[in-house]
Amino acid sequence: MTESTAELPLAAAYARFVNRRVLLVAALAVAAAAAFLADIATGASGLPLADVVKGLLDPGHLDRAQRVVLWDIRLPTACMALAVGAGLGLAGAEMQTVLANPLASPFTLGVSHAATLGASLAIVFGLSVPGLGGAWAIPAAAFAFALAATLLIQALAAHQGAGAQTVVLFGIALGFAANALVWLVQYVASADAVQQIVFWSMGSLIRATWTQVGIVAAVFTVCLPLALSRAWSLTALRAGEEHARAIGIGVERLRLLTLTRVSLMAAVAVAFVGTIGFVGLVAPHIARILVGEDHRFSLPASALAGGLMLCLASLASKTIAPGTILPVGIVTAIVGIPMFLGLLLSQGRAK
């Protein structure tokens, strides 16, 4: 204990408490990095971890085929898993805070459903984006619908006076509406298109390209510092909306800005990989269990937990059924639920 904190025992105790949290966030980062490496080192074409590491440090070490496997298949997939997981984790954490609802996630607000609707329409009607290749039509449509959905919810909520519960209800209603429209589209679509829609909506990382990874990573890199700059306001909001208002936080403005940022992040994330609902819901809870609700720590922790989960899911999608790559959306829930339940139950025992 330094002399300056000697007569401030609470401040000193809190500093130690904060240090523990820094360590936990660091541990989560190490776990995410390990899962990321394991993900890269796993695949049908047998490229062990040692070669992967050497190949990353010195590309000349690998032969041509191995370089292609590493740089064009495994790395983009693994980076996408990390970026999308982190993005959804961050989006979910912010959403649960500003909507004061532990069940909120990009899924709850109908973002994923709207994205699926956009993708379905692009698939069925063979939409294309002028100036971009055909491969971009589906993500572009998914993104546009996801963003439009959240902006519509916000506009409605703002018109109604923007209570947190209202936003959640609008989101749920919109999700159902989008779902119904997806079914309608599937009902009239060809068998081929239906199969494509179903496959898209299960979520997949293997379509990832470096450009797409770059877009998701760039949005995340912009969103995280912006979120952290409001960390204290978000923390204060967790002690109650009236309380937050009374200490001078513009709650409506904070909610609007946060949801706009979250919409962008979630829309970009789901546009490229399809529906991965579970991460945005559960990563924030994992972060909260580990580091509490000081948003300086829970926001990065939630992003890391999301990245960790999706990397593990990607790993599992390649190893559960050897020879096939399962859709990651399916695996996420299968891998994530035991992980989440384990934490939840261990916390229950600790109490």
Place this chain on the structure above:
Amino acid sequence: MTGLMIETLTAAYGRKRILDGLRLPTLSPGSVTALLGANGAGKSTLLKSLAGVHRAEGRVSLDDTDVMEMPQRARAGVIGYLPQTLPSGSSLVAYEVVSAALRAALPELVGRDRDARLEATFARLGVGELALRRLDSLSGGQRQLVALAQVLARAPRLMLLDEPTSALDLRWQIFVLEAVREAARRDGSVAIVAIHDINLALRFADAVAVLKQGEVLAFGPARTALTPDILGQAYGVAARVESCSHGYSIVIADRALAVS
């Protein structure tokens, strides 16, 4: 320092007007005023309107500044509000709640000064051992103490406390009201405390304001403003106001009056 003067205050829930041009005589610096009245009389709405938590219109001056004209950020610097209900499902620790409130309301208070303020507040309320406890592991009464710490730490010019003792046991009720009175005296600030326990109000308040349907039914020193007639009108009870052996007034409610 001229205290608080509510010239006129109007607030509504939806289309229903709860307060319609309410006025109150000046509440002087260093005083504690108990806000009395039945459920739904407008006590919470009055406090929320002053705190800027509920939308309201009117003219209210605090130390000669019109608070209704102030932006919310500035208002938070001079007004401390204790809500009636506090979230129970948050895993924030008590220290963070108070610290976050200080950061938001008093951004100029930084570093060691802020730490010292936190230290002193937890010590004054005797809740140092709660500092690193999570809100969801605290009892209702403990959460109420944390919320009060958040108000007292800011040393506001106006304290608005909505039933600060509702979840506390007898000792803590008295302890908390003593702390509030001490803070008001020390800082020359104004405290308004909405409270259901009339005898606590009589014991600790310098003045009482009795509300009924958004109107001020009675205002003045506790001993003279509270009469059996006023209590009957405000609460619908047949009540006596008597003097105890120490000279304090106590209210004894005998029975509920038939609804007229």
